[in-house]
Amino acid sequence: QLMDKLEHPNLLLMTPSTPKVPLEEAVQRLRQHLREEPFLSLAEWESLLPEAKGHLSIGIEAARRLQESLSLTSPENRWRVVWFWHAETLTRQAANALLKTVEEPPARTLFIFLSTRAGALPVTLRSRCQTWHFPPLSKEKLEALTGTSLSAAQFSLSQGSYGRLKRLLSLSLEKPVQALQAWLRSLLNTSMDPAPAIEELLKVPQLSELLIMGAILIRDHPHLTLAHKAIGMDALLRAAEDIEGNLHPALVLWETTLTVRARWAQPKFQWEWLAP
Template sequence: MQFAKIPDHYAFKNALIRMVATDKVAHAQLFIGPTGSANLALALAFATYLNCSSSKETDSCGNCFSCASMGKLTHPDLQLVFPKKTSSAILEPKSDGNYLEIFRNLVKKNPFLTLEEWATAMHFDRKQCQISKKEVGKIIQQLSLKPFMGPYKVVCIWLPEYLHHTAANALLKTLEEPPPYTVFLLIGCNSEKILPTIRSRAQHHVIPPFSEEAIEQIFRNIYSDLDGHRCKEIAFLAQGNLSKAFQLFEQNLEENFDYFSQWIRCCYSGNLIKLVAQSEIFYKLSIEAQKNFFTYALQMSRATLLGKFNDPLFQMGLPAETTFIKKFGLNVTINQLKEIITQLMQAYYYVERNGNAKMVYLHMSIQITNVFASV
């Protein structure tokens, strides 16, 4: 992974490069960014830069032996640590080697990998994930050896939120005083969920989510024949999560706007017969499609709210949606919008936790009908 392959984050990339140029590489660094952000990709690009034998001012060379093996994630001085399932499972791979091979392949394909995607690929529930004390023992043992190629030994711990407390305790001393030229890169999504003893020993970097413009640009670059409207819609729905954007790309999004506008009209006019019929259709959608509908509805409600405050952010470059939002904004108050957003968030929460989608949809729709009727 090279910095050039990661869009945005220019100032941060420069700051990382400056650390190497000035020989001020902190031995424990925490890359915190939301799901689907560039946190893992940036850490891997930094690891590549650290060991590149012909690094340039702005990036690693991409061609030397070190860069080539970092590209394959097989560099002998790179250790990859990630959450695994704690107990045995039917489809569990036979050995740690299999886990590593699958992880490498997934990250090579998608360096914006999410825990959900990792858990799905491994057929386990993300709640069962953990980084064990045994795993940490292996890191410490490896670090006692000299670098094979060097100059740095890099340990990437993906999602340190999942370090078991015994594992964290076993890691503390090495994290505080690692052997020379050892760098720990901890790549997490939520610093609050990382044990304070680990958190306090690392230099923090906050990685923001991708901007809508960056996601749109990425899709325009990768899929040059993709319809401009579709690029904008994907960027709008992905909410800064690039992994989510790629999932959305696989799905049929064209119906989202029609579906949403019909639904909100039914709520507004209190058409319960149509809402019941819609709940039957909604029930038959996949959970991902149901979640996408809520995400879309939330984004539209948020844009309407911004529009009411004349915030330029609401201009999203989608003509049909913008016209709808302007009209909708004239017929809804700020308090009603706040209540609609609350109801949508609640519905999302229940569907994500396997609530009965038909009931959730209908309950939410009736609540929103009442919100409109309350003027």
């Protein structure tokens, strides 16, 4: 029962936070929200920490306090589990400080680095870990979780992620999709000014989800070559990942615009987008 509540004394939960929120308070808040919503996303967690403002991380101070805790002998010599929730938010200083501990862990200690972007973890840390990949959820499982019958488009846009599907279902998509389509057209037609579309996109709460939707629209477009699709999808997925990693959305969108325009310079196509 204590483990179900994430309150077991031998479970050390490491959570992205901000110096403005004491670590103990952040952990307690995360426990409460994970009990209510096991599929809590990093973006949702950030919205629940108004003090964060895009600066969530697991920093060097948290790493040092963890090492102090691990230096104490576990009661009754039981196993201890250290769970890094969204481990991609580890700062480089914190990751470097943990290398020796991870390489030579205390007796009966298990480290779990849970991440949606494992590539963001330092190679030196990843090389000391065994990797387990969790496959995307099936359409049937997603329908059971949401209690909703999903269309093929909805399932495709979710990419098998319950958290992503939940956010997509909660979005009012008409205006965001129109802005997305206008922006995508401006990538091919360099005579179009992308600024108005970018301005509208910056108003979307879940911009990274919308960019993933854009990558899928590019993938399914009937008049693009494979080369164009590869360039466009890669750029939009990278942009979505950068925004999830707390990079400045406006800078990410403008960099993506300039990069894709340069690589899509020829030939130009007439784009006719349909909302999903």
